Amino acid sequence: xxxxxxxxxxxxxxxxxTACGGEEKGPTGGEEITVRYGMSSAWDSLMPYNSPSGxxxxxxxxxxxxxxxxxxxxxxSLDPRGAVSWESAGGGMAVTFHLDxxxxxxxxxxxxxxxxxxxxxxxxxxxxxxxxxxxxxVLAGTDENGAAIExxxxxxxxxxxxTLRLTFKTPxxxxxFLLDRNREFYVLPTHLLEGVDPAEVMDLAxxxxxxxxGPCKFVEEIPGSQLVxxxxxxxxxxSPDFDKLVVTVMDKSNLLPSLISGDxxxxxxxxxLAAEDAQTAADGGIDVVEGTVPNTFxxxxxxxxxxxxxxxxxxxxxxLDKETLCLQSTQGLGEPTATxxxxxxxxxxxxxxxxxxxxxxxxxxxxxxxxxSYTLACTSNRAGLAxxxxxxxxxxxxTLTVETVDSAALFAxxxxxxxxxAIASHTPGATPLWFTGSRLTPSNNIFHIADLxxxxxxxxxxxxxxxxxxRQTALDELQALLAAERPFIPLWFGRTLHAQSPTIDNIxxxxxxxxxxxxxxxxxxxx
Amino acid sequence: MGQYIRRRLVTAIPVFFGxxxxxxxxxxLAQGTVADLMGEGTGASDGDRATLEAALGLDQPLxxxxxxxxxxxxxxxxxxxxLTGREVGKLIAQRVGPSLLLTGTGVVLAxxxxxPLGMLAAWKPRSGWDRLAxxxxxxxxxxxxxxxxxxxxxxxxxxxxxxxxxxxxxxxxYAGLGDLLAHxxxxxxxxxxSSLGELVKQTRNACLETMxxxxxxxxxAKGLGDLAIMTRHVLRGAFVPVLxxxxxxxxxxxxxxxxxxxxxxxxxxxxxxxxxxSDRDYPVVMGVTVVIALAVLCTNLLLDLIYGLADPRVRYGxx
Numbered sequence: 043x044x045x046x047x048x049x050x051x052x053x054x055x056x057x058x059x060t061a062c063g064g065e066e067k068g069p070t071g072g073e074e075i076t077v078r079y080g081m082s083s084a085w086d087s088l089m090p091y092n093s094p095s096g097x098x099x100x101x102x103x104x105x106x107x108x109x110x111x112x113x114x115x116x117x118x119s120l121d122p123r124g125a126v127s128w129e130s131a132g133g134g135m136a137v138t139f140h141l142d143x144x145x146x147x148x149x150x151x152x153x154x155x156x157x158x159x160x161x162x163x164x165x166x167x168x169x170x171x172x173x174x175x176x177x178x179x180v181l182a183g184t185d186e187n188g189a190a191i192e193x194x195x196x197x198x199x200x201x202x203x204x205t206l207r208l209t210f211k212t213p214x215x216x217x218x219f220l221l222d223r224n225r226e227f228y229v230l231p232t233h234l235l236e237g238v239d240p241a242e243v244m245d246l247a248x249x250x251x252x253x254x255x256g257p258c259k260f261v262e263e264i265p266g267s268q269l270v271x272x273x274x275x276x277x278x279x280x281s282p283d284f285d286k287l288v289v290t291v292m293d294k295s296n297l298l299p300s301l302i303s304g305d306x307x308x309x310x311x312x313x314x315l316a317a318e319d320a321q322t323a324a325d326g327g328i329d330v331v332e333g334t335v336p337n338t339f340x341x342x343x344x345x346x347x348x349x350x351x352x353x354x355x356x357x358x359x360x361x362l363d364k365e366t367l368c369l370q371s372t373q374g375l376g377e378p379t380a381t382x383x384x385x386x387x388x389x390x391x392x393x394x395x396x397x398x399x400x401x402x403x404x405x406x407x408x409x410x411x412x413x414x415s416y417t418l419a420c421t422s423n424r425a426g427l428a429x430x431x432x433x434x435x436x437x438x439x440x441t442l443t444v445e446t447v448d449s450a451a452l453f454a455x456x457x458x459x460x461x462x463x464a465i466a467s468h469t470p471g472a473t474p475l476w477f478t479g480s481r482l483t484p485s486n487n488i489f490h491i492a493d494l495x496x497x498x499x500x501x502x503x504x505x506x507x508x509x510x511x512x513r514q515t516a517l518d519e520l521q522a523l524l525a526a527e528r529p530f531i532p533l534w535f536g537r538t539l540h541a542q543s544p545t546i547d548n549i550x551x552x553x554x555x556x557x558x559x560x561x562x563x564x565x566x567x568x569x
Numbered sequence: 570m571g572q573y574i575r576r577r578l579v580t581a582i583p584v585f586f587g588x589x590x591x592x593x594x595x596x597x598l599a600q601g602t603v604a605d606l607m608g609e610g611t612g613a614s615d616g617d618r619a620t621l622e623a624a625l626g627l628d629q630p631l632x633x634x635x636x637x638x639x640x641x642x643x644x645x646x647x648x649x650x651x652l653t654g655r656e657v658g659k660l661i662a663q664r665v666g667p668s669l670l671l672t673g674t675g676v677v678l679a680x681x682x683x684x685p686l687g688m689l690a691a692w693k694p695r696s697g698w699d700r701l702a703x704x705x706x707x708x709x710x711x712x713x714x715x716x717x718x719x720x721x722x723x724x725x726x727x728x729x730x731x732x733x734x735x736x737x738x739x740x741x742x743y744a745g746l747g748d749l750l751a752h753x754x755x756x757x758x759x760x761x762x763s764s765l766g767e768l769v770k771q772t773r774n775a776c777l778e779t780m781x782x783x784x785x786x787x788x789x790a791k792g793l794g795d796l797a798i799m800t801r802h803v804l805r806g807a808f809v810p811v812l813x814x815x816x817x818x819x820x821x822x823x824x825x826x827x828x829x830x831x832x833x834x835x836x837x838x839x840x841x842x843x844x845x846x847s848d849r850d851y852p853v854v855m856g857v858t859v860v861i862a863l864a865v866l867c868t869n870l871l872l873d874l875i876y877g878l879a880d881p882r883v884r885y886g887x888x
Contacts, residue, residue, distance in 0.1 A: 076740040080834075084844055086652035094621055094652055095606050095848070171624045176614040187616025244624075244654065262742070264663055265653040266844050267836035270741040288741035291844075292834030295719060296735055303726035305734040326727065450601030450849050457605065485614040 075284040075566060077546065080301075080309035082294035084266040089249035090228045091165050091172040098469065101225055101557040102310055103289065106271055108228035108254035109153065111139055112220045113560065116335045116552035118387055118472035120220055123279065124153065124229060124255070125206070128220075134213035134508070135182075136197070141204040144278040147231050147255045155200035160232035162198035166190040170240035176485075177226040180219070182209040186485060212505040221472045222479075225557040229255060257562045258287055267291050282564040301541055302326030312337075312554035313541035317373035320539055329542040332375065335386055336535035337555035339379075339470040339477065340371065342431075346529050347490035348462045349416065353409030355528035358463075360402035361438040362431060364395060368534040371427055376536035381521050382477040384470040385535055389514060391521045402438045415441040416462035419452045424465050431465075456488055469555055470535060474504055474517045478524070489529035496523055570877070577873065581866045588862045589642075589855065593635050596851050602627055603651045603849045625651050638855060647859065648852035650845075657856035660841060665823065665860075667737060668837035671830065672822040674753060675760025679768055680815055682761070687772025687811075688799055691780060702769045709766025714828040717759045722832075725755055735834040756833045760826050764818060771814040772807065779806030809879050816872050820864040 085103040087093045093100040111128075113121040125139040145153040162181070165172040168189045178188035182197030190196050197209035208219070231253045235243060252260050257279070258271035269289040273281050292300070298319055300306040312333075315323060320330050342362070344355050364378035377385065380395035420428040428444040435442050447455065455461040470476060480486055482497040491497065500520040507513035524530075540551035547567050550560045604618045604627060622628045626637065641648050647657035690702035726734035732755045733739065739748050779785060780803055788798050823838065830839035838857055845853035 074740070078736075078739075080735070086848075087654055089654075092654060094603050094625070097606070171620060173621055173624070174617050175620065176617050179614075187614060187620075189616075250655070264836045265650070265655050265660060267664075267834070267840060268736070268741060286740065288736075290736045290741075290834045291840070292735045293832040295715075296722060296832050296834065299719075299722045299727050300734040303722070303730060303734045305726065305736070447600070448847060450603070450605045451599065452601075454601030454605040460600070480614070483614065485616060 074286060076286040076288055077282075077284045077307045077564070077566075078305065079287055079289045080297045080306045081289060081291050082297060082309075084291045085269070087249065088252045088260070088263070089244060091174065091230075092244045092249065094173055096174045098311065098557050102554070102559065103269065104228060104254075104256075105225075105558050106256050106258040106287070106561060107252055107260055108230070108256045109145060110224055110228060110558070112224050113558055114221060114224055114553065114556050115550070116333075116337065116556055118217075118221060120217065124158075128216040130216055131207065132209060134215070136207055136209040137214065137216045137219055138201070139206040139208070141206060142278045143204050145255055146276060146278075147233075148253045148259045148274060149231070149234075151231065151233055153229055153255045154203050155206040156203070157232050158206045158229050159198045159200040160235075161228070161230040163190070163196055164230070164232065164235065164240060164243065166196060167240040170243055172244075174226070176480075177223055180210055180212075180214065180223065182211050184211075186483075212502070213508065214505075218473050222476065231255075257281065261286070277562050279562045281562055283566050284564070287561070298323055298326075298328075298541060301544070302328055304544070307545045308543040308549065309541075310554055310559070312538070312549075312551035313543065314555075315539040315541045317375055317539060323541050328544060331540045331542060331551065333537040333540060333552050333555075335537065335552055336376075336384060336470050337538050337552065338376075338467050338536040339382065339384070340368075340376075340465065340467045340533040340536065341382070341477075342531040342533060343456055343464045343466055343489065344528065344530055345456065345459055345462045345490050346492065346527075347459055350492070351409035351411070352527045353405040354411050355531075356526075357402040357405035357409065357411070357438065358435065358440065359395075359528055359531045360398045360405065361435050361440065362531065362533075363397050363434050364533055365397070366434075367427060367430055368536070370430055371424075372534070372536040375538065376534045378534045379532045380525065382470075382524075382532050383474065383517065383521065384472060384476065387472040388510065389474045389517055391518070393521055393525055399437055406438060406440070411440070413439070413441070415443055417443045417445055417460075419445045419447050419455050419461040419464040421449060421452060421465075422446050427465060453488075459490055467536075469557075474513060475501060478520065479505075482529075491527075491529050570874070574870070574874070577870050581870070585862055585866060586639075589639070589858065590635065592858045593638070593851075593855060594631075596849075596854055597631055597634075599849075601849060606848065638852070642859065647856040650853050651850045652848050652853075657852050660853065661838065661856050661860060664836060664838045664841045667835060668826075668830070668839065669822060671753065671756055671835055671837055672760055672818075672826050672839075674757040675826075676764050676815075676818045676822055678757065678761040679764040683765055683768030684772050684804075684811065687769045688776050688804065690769070690773045691776035691803070692795065692799055694777070699773075702773060705762070706766035706770050709762055709764070709769075714759060714763050714826070715832060717762055718756070718829055718832040721755050721759055737835055756826075756829045756835055759829050763826075763829075764821075768811075768814055772811050775807030775810040776803050779803045782806060809876060812875060812879065813872060816868055816875070819868045819871075820861050823860060823864045 081099060083099045085100040086095050087100065088107065090104040090108055109124040111123060111125045113123045124141060124145055126142050128137055128139045131138045141153065141155055147153060162178060164170055165175060166178050166184055166189055175188035178184050179186055183191055183194040185191055199207045201207050234248060234253060238246065257274050257277040259274050261270040261272050263269045271287045273285055275281050297309040301309060315330060323330050349355055368376045368378050378395055380393040381391040383389050383391040418428055418431065425446050432442045432444060452464050456464050468477065479501060481488055482494060482501055484494060487494060500516055500523060503516040504513050504520065507516055543549055545567055547565045548563045604621045626634060638648055649655065650657055650660060686698065686702050689698035693699060722734045725732040733752050737752050738744055743749065785798060785802055788802055827839035827843050829835065830837040831843045841853060842857045845857065
């Protein structure tokens with residue numbers, strides 16, 4: 043009898059557990075289609091202005107839940123998103139955005155210019171503990187940290203219900219603003235924040251189940267591990283033909299195997315694939331496409347305080363064999379560079395690079411190099427690169443000690459002046475100041491430049507240039523100064539390979555590197 | 570025994586706080602904070618960093634931060650994650666279940682396999698069973714966990730297509746026992762294989778040692794069969810050392826398996842700890858440390874109590 047009871051209970055339990063997960067129905071009544079999306083690192087906050095890391099992982103998730111003004115393609119071209127059009131105003135000091143009147147928050151409230159203006163006003167409020175607020179520092183009425191100045195009008199104004207006007211401190215074209223800042227500007231549901239003390243905005247439970255106006259709606263989350271989103275059927279640009287998007291964080295080493303085995307439909311960013319994995323992907327039936335625009339920029343950061351001589355810094359530049367380093371790192375998918383100006387954009391730079399060991403030795407002598415040993419910091423995945431640099435610099439008798447550390451220790455060490463140099467990579471931008479604009483400032487002098495004045499003057503000149511010709515001229519001057527002083531060494535621009543999704547069509551792979559994905563255009567492939 | 574338990578609990582208190590101080594110091598002595606990761610290293614201004622440090626209390630001296638964390642702990646508050654802004658207690662509560670399921674299944678499987686295999690290996694040394702036990706132990710001790718994970722994924726997911734390569738559920742939420750089990754087999758198998766070696770070896774050695782005892786020889790002399798000797802006498806004699814090994818896995822079960830969870834994208838304590846460390850999310854690391862430290866201390870106490878129950882020679886003295 044006892045056995046029978048136990049068996050009955052066990053059967054009931056098993057039935058109950060099975061019943062919990064009965065097939066769910068999609069909005070159209072058919073079987074629910076779920077897209078499985080992989081990431082190798084987690085987002086942090088679902089409140090875009092409360093992200094301590096400000097990482098691309100957080101941006102690519104916020105890109106789904108919240109709307110931005112435009113969609114930025116990898117080649118620098120722009121498409122409408124929250125705004126249908128834009129034009130320069132105020133003699134080049136402002137940009138007027140005409141918002142999409144069909145845009146609405148996930149609770150059905152239409153997105154208006156008031157929401158955009160209120161979002162900016164709230165996030166620049168000095169009492170609001172917004173993180174990464176310096177992105178607003180380009181706007182008139184803000185200080186260098188992006189906090190609103192009480193006595194000045196803020197450069198974000200709702201002209202009418204669907205017209206937003208942003209006013210800048212320096213002349214700014216719509217394209218420059220969007221290419222530089224679009225991924226940092228999101229519209230928040232300020233109608234749900236009325237009466238909330240700005241100091242307490244970040245503590246609201248709203249951000250644990252956020253309401254945005256992006257192409258996906260929040261469903262549930264295991265912070266740092268899994269996020270379930272559902273498609274926003276009412277998104278103004280359309281919606282994909284699946285129902286749910288499940289984002290899972292897993293080790294990088296499992297992304298490609300999961301794609302091959304059919305346990306993932308896509309992984310961010312753009313199915314990035316290392317060249318050495320291309321054959322594995324192809325053998326697993328995954329199509330691999332080569333990226334056409336640079337999506338990584340490698341630099342050797344230098345500490346101008348511990349390497350004070352410009353001649354020595356230039357000697358290091360000349361002693362490095364960037365061709366070999368680039369080949370080792372990108373396996374043919376990159377081009378060595380003498381500048382941080384991104385190739386293929388509207389701006390150019392005539393500077394070229396060539397290795398010259400003899401010239402490097404001469405410069406070292408001229409710079410008074412007395413055989414000091416330098417410390418180079420790198421992350422573990424770049425240890426091979428660092429070893430190559432060590433060998434190349436040994437040819438000019440520079441001794442290098444390599445320290446392998448994690449990212450936080452690397453940037454902290456450079457910031458505190460502990461390391462003499464460090465290898466870093468970044469996602470390049472199409473604007474002339476995408477790299478130098480935020481690094482050659484007194485508030486972020488990571489290269490420890492003793493006198494920033496010549497740099498900041500040229501940066502301001504580029505920002506304030508009346509037209510592209512004047513800007514190009516000032517950019518040439520800045521690049522010439524950088525080449526003479528070498529506070530950092532540009533190494534190469536790299537492209538990537540994209541592992542194509544076996545199940546989804548219409549993915550704009552290259553643009554994912556720029557923290558946006560055209561998810562509303564994704565379509566499931568025919569089985 | 571009550572007095573013994575009370576005394577052990579009292580001595581565990583300074584050990585527990587010692588562990589928290591040590592971990593807190595080690596975390597904070599490591600170079601870099603979450604503020605150094607801001608803007609992916611170089612894009613954030615000093616003002617941005619200052620706002621973040623003030624918001625997280627990182628601008629306070631180290632002792633103040635520790636005491637503040639300790640004060641919270643004594644009130645039952647494990648603090649707030651630097652990165653997600655969520656309560657650490659809630660984050661841990663979300664992750665304990667999956668870890669218990671994954672690591673618990675793996676360890677239970679390992680125990681279920683290791684005890685009979687260890688007994689068989691001891692019963693018939695140099696036999697096929699013994700060689701199998703040695704082979705499995707070699708793999709378990711010698712092959713790193715991450716390699717076992719990747720080899721498992723390659724074989725069972727990529728090549729054979731039998732098992733899913735990641736996650737806990739196919740569609741992000743519970744969709745039936747079959748779906749959960751399919752996702753569990755591979756990671757739990759790796760946990761099982763990783764734990765198996767120690768358990769098999771411990772069982773085999775303890776059984777071999779017991780088989781040399783006088784009472785086993787007496788049992789044989791009385792004409793008792795091999796099976797009866799092994800199950801009734803040898804296993805009982807080997808119980809304490811085997812149980813010690815089994816119970817020593819309890820903190821592992823609660824703390825999760827960092828490598829397995831990270832590779833398979835399993836939402837457990839191990840992956841939480843991994844991201845906490847790499848992202849300098851100290852409250853999360855401290856929270857997980859508290860759970861693991863408590864589990865270790867409780868397990869040790871439990872072991873001592875079980876020794877007494879299992880072996881009448883053990884007495885709870887005052888010393």
